[in-house]
Amino acid sequence: MRVNTVEILPSLFITILILFLLEVLSTSVLPLFGLVNYMIPFNVLIILFLGFKIESPYLAIMILCVQYAHSIFTIEGWEMGTIAGVLICIVISYLRDLLHFSSNLLTIVTTQLFQFLWFLVTSSLLYLKLGDFGYIIQKFWRFLPESIVLSLLAPFFFSFLDKVWRVRGEGLMAE
Amino acid sequence: MKMMLDEGSRLKTIINIIVLSAALYGVTTRNVDVREATIFESLLMDTLAPLQRGVSSIHDRVVSAVDHYILNVQASKENIQLKRDVDELRNQLFSMNQITKENERLKKLLRFGENIKRKKILAQIVGWDASSDFRVLRINKGASDGIKLQSTVVTSQGVVGYIYRMTDHFADILTILDPINRVDVLIDRTRSNGILEGFSGWKCLMKYVTRTDPVKLNDMVVTSGLGNIYPKGLKVGLVSKVERESYGITQYIEVEPSVDFSKLEEVVVLVADNDSKKRLEWKALDDSEAD
Numbered sequence: 001m002r003v004n005t006v007e008i009l010p011s012l013f014i015t016i017l018i019l020f021l022l023e024v025l026s027t028s029v030l031p032l033f034g035l036v037n038y039m040i041p042f043n044v045l046i047i048l049f050l051g052f053k054i055e056s057p058y059l060a061i062m063i064l065c066v067q068y069a070h071s072i073f074t075i076e077g078w079e080m081g082t083i084a085g086v087l088i089c090i091v092i093s094y095l096r097d098l099l100h101f102s103s104n105l106l107t108i109v110t111t112q113l114f115q116f117l118w119f120l121v122t123s124s125l126l127y128l129k130l131g132d133f134g135y136i137i138q139k140f141w142r143f144l145p146e147s148i149v150l151s152l153l154a155p156f157f158f159s160f161l162d163k164v165w166r167v168r169g170e171g172l173m174a175e
Numbered sequence: 176m177k178m179m180l181d182e183g184s185r186l187k188t189i190i191n192i193i194v195l196s197a198a199l200y201g202v203t204t205r206n207v208d209v210r211e212a213t214i215f216e217s218l219l220m221d222t223l224a225p226l227q228r229g230v231s232s233i234h235d236r237v238v239s240a241v242d243h244y245i246l247n248v249q250a251s252k253e254n255i256q257l258k259r260d261v262d263e264l265r266n267q268l269f270s271m272n273q274i275t276k277e278n279e280r281l282k283k284l285l286r287f288g289e290n291i292k293r294k295k296i297l298a299q300i301v302g303w304d305a306s307s308d309f310r311v312l313r314i315n316k317g318a319s320d321g322i323k324l325q326s327t328v329v330t331s332q333g334v335v336g337y338i339y340r341m342t343d344h345f346a347d348i349l350t351i352l353d354p355i356n357r358v359d360v361l362i363d364r365t366r367s368n369g370i371l372e373g374f375s376g377w378k379c380l381m382k383y384v385t386r387t388d389p390v391k392l393n394d395m396v397v398t399s400g401l402g403n404i405y406p407k408g409l410k411v412g413l414v415s416k417v418e419r420e421s422y423g424i425t426q427y428i429e430v431e432p433s434v435d436f437s438k439l440e441e442v443v444v445l446v447a448d449n450d451s452k453k454r455l456e457w458k459a460l461d462d463s464e465a466d
Contacts, residue, residue: 020223027302027313028227032234036437037376039307057187060194072219073305075210075339075347079201086195125202135354138375142307 005058011165012062016069018164019046023073038146043070043081045150048114049161051089052099060086084121088114104155111154115147209324210340217342224313224345227302277441283331284443293327293406293445296320300439301345310352310373312336314442317344325404327445333410333433334358334398335442348442351379351411351432359402360411362388363395371396371411374429377436379412381428388426390417396430406445 022042030039046066050059063085067078092099092114101107123136161167212220281297296316304311316322318341328335328348336350349356351373358371360381367388369381384390394414400407416429 023305024223024226024230024302027305028230029234031303032231036303037307039303039305041306043305057183057190059187060191064194064198069219070305072216072223073302075304075309075311075349076306077201077205077210079198079205082198083195083202086191086198090191129202130354132354139308146307 005056007166008056008058008062012065014164015046015161016065018161019043019066019069020072023070027073038142040146040149040153041070042150043067044115044118045111045154045157046161047081047085048088048111048118048154049158049165051085051092051114052101052110053158053162053167054165055093059089063089080122080125083125084118087121088117091117101158107155107158108151112147112151115143115150119143119147211324212340212342220342221317221344224301224315224342227313228299228315231301280331280441284441293447294321296322296444296446297441298322298346298444299441304347309355310350310436311339312348312350312439312442314346314348314444315344316444317341317346319343321446322346322444323446326447327405327409328442329409329445330434330439330442332435333412334405335434335436335439337404338444346444350436352377352436357402358405358411359399360396361399362390362414363397364391365389365394368399369428371430377432378415379430379432381414381430382425384426384428386419386423386426390414390426390428392417 019042022040026040026042030036043066047063050062050066054062056062060082064078064082067081067085070076070081071078099110101110119140123139126139127133127136284297285295298314298316298320300312301315302313304313312335314328322338322341324338324341326338328337334351336348336353336356338346339349340347351358351371353373356373359368360371361368362381362384365388367384367390369384371379371381374380381396392414396411396414398405398407398409398411410433412430412432412434414428415431416427418427420426
């Protein structure tokens with residue numbers, strides 16, 4: 001959906017508030033149940049939604065804002081996620097006509113595929129920085145369950161964000 | 176129309192390039208040892224961290240309500256009053272027990288490292304890092320309580336980590352479980368020196384120990400005092416796995432931290448007084464390297 005610049009700000013603000021709420025819950029509730037090794041990266045889901053459904057020249061800045069909000073809750077910082085997010089959105093812009101959201105299953109599969117791409121980009125950057133392949137393998141075993149949970153949440157989460165961004169429910173990512 | 180689209184895509188390309196360049200610059204220049212929070216980050220962290228603490232306390236209250244009240248809903252009318260009395264007494268007893276246990280824990284924490292000449296600040300854990308790639312804890316004390324960056328964080332069981340980022344009222348601890356936290360350590364029995372790094376789950380790796388050093392299972396690992404962050408002789412953990420090949424220079428050593436991170440509630444932050452002096456020393460070293 002093509003979005004006017006004026007419409008972006010309120011929707012982005014609400015999206016960041018939603019991210020704050022989800023981050024607060026996942027960082028303080030999950031550890032209470034002993035789930036410390038796994039965290040649900042809702043920022044990834046939000047960035048994939050923006051890439052899939054929003055067509056705007058300011059997409060990179062929106063990704064940066066989401067990642068900056070995420071960095072309040074993690075020492076990961078905003079940089080790596082921003083690089084991954086922008087690169088993935090460039091890939092999505094080329095594949096836009098091939099991708100459809102006509103059913104929940106398609107949404108889940110598409111989200112999972114792009115999460116793999118996200119993993120590849122961030123892992124490559126981490127490998128360049130750390131030079132340790134063992135760490136990437138450890139990261140992969142954590143990524144698998146986390147990404148599956150995110151993909152399963154994607155249909156509900158996207159339909160909720162559709163309302164926030166006033167995306168029409170035709171199920172297509174392109175206009 | 177086509178011109179407008181071209182302009183849009185050109186603008187998009189320019190913004191993409193600027194954001195990617197800024198992010199790449201950020202990644203390459205990022206300081207892995209410590210990170211100063213910006214004013215905006217401090218403001219957001221100070222606003223959002225109380226919410227994290229709030230969620231934890233709501234959870235505790237709900238669990239307490241379920242444990243102590245909901246189970247009694249089905250009690251008969253004759254016993255209601257008696258059960259209420261018993262519950263009330265039990266609650267009081269439970270609270271007293273909790274207070275006694277907390278008191279014991281805190282006393283133990285404060286007694287820990289009595290001979291370490293550093294200011295001790297008690298703090299509670301309010302949340303974990305939002306990314307599973309990092310093992311970072313958030314505590315409810317910050318700069319206004321006297322905490323400084325790179326202060327050591329311990330419990331009575333041993334080393335937890337150090338202060339990586341902080342605001343006025345909250346601070347993030349980079350635990351020894353995190354792969355980017357490197358601690359200079361010694362095997363207590365053999366005095367073999369090595370570097371401890373976070374590895375996987377709840378384990379750490381001790382690297383660069385010479386293959387000929389006779390390290391055994393259950394050997395105690397302690398901090399060496401090198402590196403200017405951790406005081407010497409703090410308990411870190413026990414050797415849980417040793418692999419020695421017939422080739423190579425070093426051996427593979429896994430260490431199980433003595434701190435049970437899954438049950439961590441309170442920690443002690445050890446704040447060094449001579450921080451400014453140390454900073455000046457580091458600055459002088461950096462300057463001499465730059466020359």
